[in-house]
């Protein structure tokens with residue numbers, strides 16, 4: 650898998666976790682994530698963040714992830730990708 654695939658997965662992740670994507674796209678993401686440790690890690694941290702947001706936010710709040718949390722996660726994700734590229738030489 651190339652890093653560019655990870656970026657595509659990242660771009661779709663919040664919709665993926667909200668079950669807003671067509672089944673074929675979900676399957677592509679599933680199969681990518683299954684074989685991509687940085688994405689596994691990222692999905693887990695994103696899920697946790699969403700759960701935390703839902704615990705502290707009002708139930709009628711439609712946004713799954715506030716912008717600061719999203720920016721923080723994106724930074725963590727970019728860092729994970731950079732480390733992975735470094736490890737691959």
Ligand SMILES: [Zn+2]
Pocket residue numbers: 650654655658681682685687688
């Ligand atoms: Zn990936």
